[in-house]
Amino acid sequence: MAHQAEQINRYNGDYGQFTLKVVTDGVASRIFAAKKNKKAEVLLTYHGYEQHTCRFYFGSDSGITINGAVCQTVCENGISRVSLPLDTETEGLFFFHFELEQNGCLTFLSPDGITDRFAGEWQLLVCNDRYPSEYGFSGGAIYHIFVDRFAKGGDYPPRSDAIMLDWEKDTPEYAEKPGDFLRNNTFFGGTLTGIADKLDYISSLGVDLIYLSPVFTAYSNHKYDTGDYMSVDPMFGGDEALKTLIDGCHKRGIRIILDGVFNHVGDDSIYFDSGNKYGGALHNPSSPYREWFNISPDGGYECWWGVKNLPKVIKCDSFRSYICDTVIPKYMKMGIDGWRLDVVDEYPESFLERITSASKSIDRNAYILGEVWEDASNKIAYGERKKYLCGNALDGVMNYPFRNAVCDFITTSDNEFITDITTTIAAHYPADRLNNSMNMLGTHDTERILTVLGGIPSDGLSNAALAHTIMTDEQYATAKKRFTAAYALLAALPGKTAIYYGDEAGMQGYGDPFNRRPFPWGKEDTGLTDFVRAVNLSKKSCPALIYGDFDPIPTESGVFAFRRTCESETVSCVSNMTNEPYLLPAPAFSLTDGMTACNVPAGQTKILKGDLFNDKAAKRP
Known part of the structure; x- marks a missing residue:
């Protein structure tokens, strides 16, 4: 590894400065992560302290295991050095800090520098080698597609209750106020066959992985309300169209992952069956799916974040077995290359690890990507410390912290926040997990990046106003310039660069549903497209930017x-x-x-x- 001498974390504080580095298997690194049962040590160097005592504290959520042990300190020419082995016998997240005592005065060493009070600790993530997440991609980009809005293709009749909109003229249906309920049964007609017809375009962008929005049969246009896990929606082309798309991707060296929505289903699903059409759980206590849901005697039920058409699933044994032994094997054997797991915070650790195991038992190189909005190395959700990056669960995460930091820097020019976020994430994530995480500027859950960088704020605007608000030419020019700066910066950071369909074509739009308009075929901003293509292809040929x-x-x-x-x-x-x-x-x-x-x-x-x-x-x- 080049520049080993520079792989040091330097800290300043009111009471001096010091350096600290972690050495694993003899290699110095900025990364506070180590492999289980591999030799690891922490090296601390500081000056200005002569007759003093250095103490070390180490522990985890379960408690302190080293409580103020006196460190053997080597002092020479006013410089003090401490070398301590780190415990790597148990995988998980650990925390440590140092304290210095001199002439009865106590100072604390932490990521905040040297202070006169306790100010936090470093973390150490101990990982296993069960599923090494190698640099399995060629350095290409991820292309994120909302299926109904990308491209038409094939002849697939709509459902009788589907409302079809005009690709060129219509605006996505919206509620009167943001957050109001919608059935989302309006469609623009995008299909999997349409995507297959555009694979040469996608490949030309330097893409080596396509991430699709959900494709399982469902009532809505977004398909996050699964109706039947075991079939691809007929309006998208069904199982045959997915298989054709998979084969077309693989011929071009492109991998493809599906959106795994395993936390809730649709109220119109064969499982929950609010309309009592399939013998499902709501009206039938004897249904095999009844134990999947929390249904009260009066017919009420637990739903996801209060959304009534999304009944929440209890991750009971029968549901886990159905997903891991039936659903996942079907699509992995069809040829998909992995999963993006929706709202993965709501998956118990054992369920997530079983999903990963089921996928990788069929394809060792299956890519498991998790939707995590914060630092995935130390997150606590639903009362559980998540072990996303410890080796049994995720290959990477959606790197929203990088997105937020890049957008903040480009729009404010303040480099403190982006410096803090990027150095923290890069220090906390194991290198393979960081390099295989998804770095994006926009998704189906955020405003279009051009709107973020150049549009007027959405605060206080009604949905009717948001639906028809577009940038002026001057605003668009500003947004475009900022986008090129942001996208190049994003591509240079560690991780898989991702593009949300249409961002490279100049699409605008506020939050859902205005960020999900149809792709503007024939009206693209080709200058922007060419720029994205050039950046992606440059990264693809540059090992330093890949790993x-x-x-x-x-x-x-x-x-x-x-x-x-x-x-x-x-x-x-x-x-x-x-x-x-x-x-x-x-x-x-x-x-x-x-x-x-x-x-x-x-x-x-x-x-x-x-x-x-x-x-x-x-x-x-």
């Missing part, structure tokens, strides 16, 4: 910079959100536009070959 170490570079206000380093190369990224050009230490070849750059213009991001910020790099006269 290189992440090393933040201190800069002045308004500039965010870092390097990515692997055994064969180093790449530097500089994002300049000031109003002036940012002068580079030396001219460098730009992967962003294929030209030699001497500076980074205001409002732009450059991905540059070489380690421009190394002390040994060429400097300007």
Whole structure:
């Protein structure tokens, strides 16, 4: 690993500065993660303390296992060094910190620096090697598709109660007020066959993984209200269309994952059956699905976040067996390459691990992606510390913290938040899980990224206003410039770069349902499309951007910079959100536009070959 000497975390505080690094199997790293039963140690260096005592504290949610043990300290020329082994016998999340006592005064060492009070701890994630999440992708991007809105294709008659809208002219149906109930039975006619017909376009964008919105038979256009897990919705083309799409993807070197919605079903499903059409659970106590739901004697039932047409499933043994022994094997054997797991926070650990095991028993390289909105390494949800990244569960997560940090930096130019978030996530996630996480600027659950970067705020606007509010030409130009800076920055960060269908074409829109309009075929912003394609293809050919170490570079206000380093190369990224050009230490070849750059213009991001910020790099006269 290159730059081992630089894999050090440096901290400052009111009472001095220090450095700390974790060494696993003899390799120094910024990452606070270690493999189970592998040798690991923490190395601490500080100065300014002569006659003193250093104590070490280590523990987990279960309690403290090392409570103030006195450290053996080596002091030389005013510099103190401590080397301590870390316990890696048990997988899970652990916490530690140091305390220094000198002349009766106590100071604390933590991620906040050296302070006179307890200010937090470092964490150590101990993982197993059950499912090594190798860099199984070629560095290409993820393309996230909302099926009903991407492309028409094939001849699949709509349901009798489906309301068909005009692809070119109509606006997605919306409620009077945000959050009001909708049946969502309006459709634009996108199909799996339509996606298959556009695979050459998708492939040209540098994509090597397609993530589909749900495809199981369901009443709504979004399909998060599963009606029958064992069939693909006929309006999308059914099982045959999915199989054709899978085969077409694989011929082009593209993998494909489905959205696994295993936390709730639709009220019109064969399982719950609110209309008493299928012998389902609500009206039939003897139904085999009755124990899947929490149904009261008066006919009331537990539903997901109060949404009445989404009955929540109890993860009982029969439901788990049905999903893991019947549903997952069907689609894995059909040829899909994994799952994006919806609202994975609501899955008990044992259920999630069983889903992963069921998938990987059929395809060892199955990709399991979880919907997690926060730091996935230490999250607590529903009273359970989640072990998403410990080796038995997820290969990666939807990296919303990176998205939020990039959007914040591009729109405010404040580099403190993005520096904190990116360094924290990069330190907390095992490298393989971080590099296989999904970095996106937009999804079906967020406003369109161009609207975020250039549109007027949605606060206080009615749905009727949001449905018809579009940017002025001036606003769009601002949004487009910001998008190119944001997307290049996102692509340079560790993780799988993802694009939500149509973002590369210039689509606008506020939150659901306005972020789910039909793709504007024939009206794309081709300049934006070409830019996304160029960035994706550059990353695909750059090992440092696929799996290189992440090393933040201190800069002045308004500039965010870092390097990515692997055994064969180093790449530097500089994002300049000031109003002036940012002068580079030396001219460098730009992967962003294929030209030699001497500076980074205001409002732009450059991905540059070489380690421009190394002390040994060429400097300007």
